[in-house]
Amino acid sequence: MGEVRVLLVDDHPVVRAGLRAMLTGFDGISIAAEASDGRAALHELARLAALGGMPDVVLMDLQMGEGMDGVTATAEIRKLHPAPPVLILTTYDTDADILAAVEAGASGYMLKDAPPEQLRQAVLQAAAGGTALAPRAAALLMDRISNPGTSLTPREVQLLELLATGLSNRAIARQVFISEATVKTHLVHIYGKLGVDNRTAAIAAATQRRIIRPPGARG
Amino acid sequence: MGEVRVLLVDDHPVVRAGLRAMLTGFDGISIAAEASDGRAALHELARLAALGGMPDVVLMDLQMGEGMDGVTATAEIRKLHPAPPVLILTTYDTDADILAAVEAGASGYMLKDAPPEQLRQAVLQAAAGGTALAPRAAALLMDRISNPGTSLTPREVQLLELLATGLSNRAIARQVFISEATVKTHLVHIYGKLGVDNRTAAIAAATQRRIIRPPGARG
DNA sequence: CCCGCAGTCAACCTTTTGGTTGATCCCGTC
DNA sequence: GACGGGATCAACCAAAAGGTTGACTGCGGG
Known part of the structure; x- marks a missing residue:
């Protein structure tokens, strides 16, 4: 069947190279394009749409040194019409990051220290319209719905x-x-x-x- | 021969994959081994030494999720006898990180968002016994020697x-x-x-x- | 060999914070 | 119309932090 085409969004060339090497090494996954921040990602999506094909999943970093951050970009992408699922791939698993990502409409939340196989599964899952959560992200969300929690005014x-x-x-x-x-x-x-x-x-x-x-x- | 052999130390598989892909893509650079934290790096060095060849440079992340951190590992490596130069490759460029790294005996301090060519230069420079500093790191050290009084110890x-x-x-x-x-x-x-x-x-x-x-x- | 500086500590005093109790007002909700 | 929570304020005391003075050590440079 068709290849799963991925748009990589990360501000670090090293990380992009790593993801590119890792993902293209998997059967059925290919890189559609890359971007170094949220704004560039939106441009890439517009370009790809014009060329006839949205990617099947956007792999997005949350922390971006400069330019549009990952949460904002994710929210923007959700507004697009053939809106591709956004899989967050980041370094941290703090409550605020996870919550912000999920609120912005992310289809998954994975950590950069995840083993390659888990990453592959997550990408395929997200592309298929499913959800992929790192253990701590899942635990947090479960806890959140059972516990409204005391928040600051x-x-x-x-x-x-x-x-x-x-x-x-x-x-x-x-x-x-x-x-x-x-x-x-x-x-x-x-x-x-x-x-x-x-x-x-x-x-x-x-x-x-x-x-x-x-x-x-x-x- | 003249290949520069590198030991990669980073806790993220993705980053290691990126560095591996990037560095092996350059002429004259190869990966001797990889480690996911400071302790593992020391083990790798011991193993490589036993096999007859220390790497020509250690590429070390400072922030390690668990296990021995980069500063401690750098200090430990400096105590070895054929002590390979340690090039720090990290995400942050704060005074605290830079000073700690330099004090620990690092031969260089680069940021992960550096362009590939800069990274290549830094690795070669460090391997050759030289020093490779990111602009901010260089500026900090210059400032330290010119006016030691006004800056923090x-x-x-x-x-x-x-x-x-x-x-x-x-x-x-x-x-x-x-x-x-x-x-x-x-x-x-x-x-x-x-x-x-x-x-x-x-x-x-x-x-x-x-x-x-x-x-x-x-x- | 002396000087300066980083680092260490003590004693003392003033100011700021932290913590508590209790009170008033407004605004939604039940 | 009572209830609860958010926001407001006062008075009070205990604890922590801020600031000063002075002193001792160890180390590197002139």
């Missing part, structure tokens, strides 16, 4: 962001026009929800869970 | 990293086996050099200037 997230810029309680208070007492109250709530007991740990935890962006944005 | 960077994980002064003190008083002294120096006056601002500043990786950036 928008206000708390806002204060957390200011916190991460290095502002004192007083400075934060002035910034958002509330009293220092209120800032402290919010922080106590935040610490409780994040399971920490000081501001630096809160920043670390919130950054890790991608609740806030790292201070001094980078890919 | 390795010790200060180390404490900064612990700070960013959310540890208290006491916890940091215990972690590095010094007194809390000393931690405070270091922090005061750090604040002065970064132009801030509290720990969260220090984390923000240090992250922004890429002195440390963002809190929670996992290996």
Whole structure:
């Protein structure tokens, strides 16, 4: 039957070379095109569509040094008409990454340290319209539906962001026009929800869970 | 002959495949062996030594999911007798990573998003006993020797990293086996050099200037 | 051989944070 | 119309962090 044609999206030439070598080594899988960021991926898809054939699956990295990130690109791709399934292939398996990817409409979530055979299975599965999840991704989603979970309120997230810029309680208070007492109250709530007991740990935890962006944005 | 024989050390099969494909595609470079972490790399070196030939260069990732990390492995390799040069190939270019690598005795520091040709040059250079540095790494080291006073010392960077994980002064003190008083002294120096006056601002500043990786950036 | 600097530590004091209790207000929902 | 949660604030105390001064060590360069 037909070959499964893959669009590779990753900003590292080394990783693209690895995936190319690995995937083309499998029977029934070929590389349709490659892109180094989300924007380029969309261009490639437009080009391929014009040439008559969408790829059967997009293999997408989440962390892109510059340009459009993987989550945004995935969401954009889902809007296309012959929308190819997007299989996320990334380095990290944090809650926020997994959740963001699934929310964006990814068909799967695999890790770069997965053995080649698992990767092959995942690509074929996604191309066939199925789902492929790394063990931890699957576990997280199961846990999520059984456990709604305590999440931060928008206000708390806002204060957390200011916190991460290095502002004192007083400075934060002035910034958002509330009293220092209120800032402290919010922080106590935040610490409780994040399971920490000081501001630096809160920043670390919130950054890790991608609740806030790292201070001094980078890919 | 004159082939440059490389030992690949990276925990990701995909990346190893990429490097293998890329490097073997170059004339004069071949893969002697591969390892998925520092410990395995040392085993491979012992095995290769027994078989009569150390590799001409070790291409080492810094962030290893599990097992011995790249810095430790690099330091260990330097203790060997026919010690092959170690070329670091990693994702991040923060001061902390660069300094740690250089201190451990690395012969070069390259980033994974480097174009293939640059990578080839770096491998050949390292194998020939030379040095290969990514622009930012080179700039950092130049800056260090021209104005040592204004930049952070390795010790200060180390404490900064612990700070960013959310540890208290006491916890940091215990972690590095010094007194809390000393931690405070270091922090005061750090604040002065970064132009801030509290720990969260220090984390923000240090992250922004890429002195440390963002809190929670996992290996 | 001396100097400077990184690194170590102590004592002391001020400011900031962390943690608690309790209260008011508003806005949805049951 | 009662209930609960989010947001707001105050007062208070304990703990941690910030800042200063001063001192000792070890090491490399002039």
